[in-house]
Amino acid sequence: MNTWWLSNQILIQSTFISLLLALSIQVPLRAGVFSFAGIGSYAIGAYTAAILTIRAQVAPVVAIGAGVLLAAVVGYLLALLVARLSGLYLGMATISFTLFLGVLATNGGDLTGGATGLFGALSTLTTEHVIAITVVVLVLLAASERGSFGRRVDAVREDPQLAVSLGVDVVRVRRRVFVVSGALGACAGGMNTLLRTTVSPETVGFHLVVTALTIIIVGGAMSWAGAAIGAVIFTWLPSILQFVGEWQLLVYGIVVAIAAVYVPGGLLGLLQEGWRRMRRRGRRLPAEGAVAQTQAAAAVDPEKELAALAAPTTEVRP
Amino acid sequence: MTTTEHPGATAAPPVGTTVLQTVDVAVHYGGIKAVDGIDLTLESGRILGILGPNGSGKSTLLGAITRLVPLTRGRVLLDGGDYSRTPASRLAHRGIARTFQTVRLLPDLTVLENVQLGADLRLDRASRWRELVRRAVSAPVAEAIERTGVGDVLDLRPGELSYGTARRVEIARALAGRPRVLMLDEPTAGMNQPERIEVAALLRRLRDEGLTQLLVEHDVQMMVDTCDRLLAMNQGRHVAEGAPGDVVRDPTVQEAYLGKRWNRAADQ
Numbered sequence: 001m002n003t004w005w006l007s008n009q010i011l012i013q014s015t016f017i018s019l020l021l022a023l024s025i026q027v028p029l030r031a032g033v034f035s036f037a038g039i040g041s042y043a044i045g046a047y048t049a050a051i052l053t054i055r056a057q058v059a060p061v062v063a064i065g066a067g068v069l070l071a072a073v074v075g076y077l078l079a080l081l082v083a084r085l086s087g088l089y090l091g092m093a094t095i096s097f098t099l100f101l102g103v104l105a106t107n108g109g110d111l112t113g114g115a116t117g118l119f120g121a122l123s124t125l126t127t128e129h130v131i132a133i134t135v136v137v138l139v140l141l142a143a144s145e146r147g148s149f150g151r152r153v154d155a156v157r158e159d160p161q162l163a164v165s166l167g168v169d170v171v172r173v174r175r176r177v178f179v180v181s182g183a184l185g186a187c188a189g190g191m192n193t194l195l196r197t198t199v200s201p202e203t204v205g206f207h208l209v210v211t212a213l214t215i216i217i218v219g220g221a222m223s224w225a226g227a228a229i230g231a232v233i234f235t236w237l238p239s240i241l242q243f244v245g246e247w248q249l250l251v252y253g254i255v256v257a258i259a260a261v262y263v264p265g266g267l268l269g270l271l272q273e274g275w276r277r278m279r280r281r282g283r284r285l286p287a288e289g290a291v292a293q294t295q296a297a298a299a300v301d302p303e304k305e306l307a308a309l310a311a312p313t314t315e316v317r318p
Numbered sequence: 319m320t321t322t323e324h325p326g327a328t329a330a331p332p333v334g335t336t337v338l339q340t341v342d343v344a345v346h347y348g349g350i351k352a353v354d355g356i357d358l359t360l361e362s363g364r365i366l367g368i369l370g371p372n373g374s375g376k377s378t379l380l381g382a383i384t385r386l387v388p389l390t391r392g393r394v395l396l397d398g399g400d401y402s403r404t405p406a407s408r409l410a411h412r413g414i415a416r417t418f419q420t421v422r423l424l425p426d427l428t429v430l431e432n433v434q435l436g437a438d439l440r441l442d443r444a445s446r447w448r449e450l451v452r453r454a455v456s457a458p459v460a461e462a463i464e465r466t467g468v469g470d471v472l473d474l475r476p477g478e479l480s481y482g483t484a485r486r487v488e489i490a491r492a493l494a495g496r497p498r499v500l501m502l503d504e505p506t507a508g509m510n511q512p513e514r515i516e517v518a519a520l521l522r523r524l525r526d527e528g529l530t531q532l533l534v535e536h537d538v539q540m541m542v543d544t545c546d547r548l549l550a551m552n553q554g555r556h557v558a559e560g561a562p563g564d565v566v567r568d569p570t571v572q573e574a575y576l577g578k579r580w581n582r583a584a585d586q
Binding site (some may be wrong): 143146147148149151152154155158159161162163164165166167168169170222 | 384386403405407408409410411415416420424425426427431434435436438439441446449450491495549
């Protein structure tokens with residue numbers, strides 16, 4: 001275990017960071033908001049952490065926290081700006097936001113290090129920290145998927161007008177989603193920069209959009225668990241697929257295409273469906289048995305049947 | 319199923335008090351006057367029915383009253399206060415619940431969760447936690463389930479329900495918020511006769527308990543049996559209003575929509 005842990009540090013770190021990155025797309029998607037702003041926030045977090053660490057030598061928690069805060073504010077402003085957009089148009093607008101930040105980083109002069117980026121962002125951030133932060137995020141997101149909050153977010157996604165008629169302030173939910181998405185993306189970006197000690201426009205480019213989308217399409221877009229499954233698969237698949245060499249991208253493409261066409265709920269959707277069927281089968285059988293038993297008893301003893309009818313009925317739910 | 323009490327139920331005003339009013343409400347889409355100058359008054363503890371042929375503007379009027387459709391002209395008043403500029407999502411908090419012309423249940427949630435959605439706006443933090451941790455169902459939800467008789471299908475998804483049952487789940491969702499005013503847009507469309515009778519009986523029982531209702535329906539017999547007052551519309555305009563029997567006998571209404579045979583329905 002220990003040697004495995006040490007020799008796979010980079011992959012373990014990447015798993016959690018790409019999970020947070022994917023969640024920055026998944027959270028808006030769950031509320032029906034097709035936004036890639038989380039990827040731009042990744043860049044904001046990455047550069048903020050690098051600049052603060054190199055220039056001011058602040059603690060990692062401050063460097064990452066500042067990026068998270070900044071990206072949350074930017075997310076809120078962006079939400080106001082694109083309030084009237086939805087669907088593909090919103091997707092395009094937020095992708096251009098991401099590309100715009102890339103251009104900003106390339107032309108940021110000394111502050112962002114231009115096309116070569118920034119180096120030497122040394123910090124004390126460890127893999128354990130990353131895991132701890134991710135777990136906290138996952139617990140919060142898992143809670144947000146349950147109970148009244150989860151239901152209302154579902155309503156915002158599936159039928160915004162219905163949600164409004166049920167008292168949900170849909171506009172506010174959408175704004176908040178941009179803020180959360182920004183914070184998640186920036187958190188991933190900041191941690192990645194501090195682990196790798198470097199950031200460049202290349203590392204925060206368009207390929208992250210593809211990565212994040214791939215993870216949630218294959219894993220399942222409607223829950224954090226889907227993103228977790230996807231993050232594990234797409235971080236570890238390349239090392240497993242080494243033997244196919246240059247054909248790797250083709251295998252990727254096929255996996256994504258199959259998932260998008262045949263498994264719209266992702267792997268998680270498949271698992272949930274299977275689980276539901278199993279549970280239902282398990283429950284139906286004893287219920288039928290119970291009915292048969294009472295019938296048999298009634299046939300044997302009519303007096304007992306009368307007594308049972310007279311007694312207060314106890315409700316039996318299958 | 320454990321239940322928890324929660325606040326939300328408010329004391330009903332005496333029967334016959336004006337709860338909701340529209341004044342000269344109009345909704346125009348370009349040149350089309352979907353609703354054109356409707357005045358109506360909803361009195362507490364009574365059922366007002368809106369009658370009219372397809373495309374007469376009934377559903378648009380309901381949309382305007384619930385603020386989902388913007389008003390071109392006119393005002394809407396709740397307890398005498400103008401809410402023409404209040405966001406639609408606030409209305410649910412002020413005790414107005416509605417159903418829609420088509421079934422609008424969330425496909426990925428169970429029936430229970432769909433009903434709970436109707437009560438969520440009134441959940442305080444404590445009951446929210448109770449529900450999350452102990453899976454307790456709040457009293458209004460349990461009551462709404464019981465009244466609409468959907469207790470047997472709580473674990474199913476909307477896609478597995480018959481049309482009539484799905485519509486009853488929608489009524490349950492609307493009731494779960496313990497509204498003061500319930501607006502139903504063709505609640506029995508697609509139901510069979512026994513189901514219609516059952517729903518009509520439920521609405522009357524709710525009325526007798528003080529729930530104010532606005533009912534949009536095609537089924538004239540049901541309207542005559544259920545409503546305290548009727549308002550007939552045609553092409554967005556007010557045609558007749560009054561006691562159900564009088565309205566369905568009104569020559570203008572008959573010409574617009576009903577046909578002579580509804581004389582008999584009114585006489586029963």
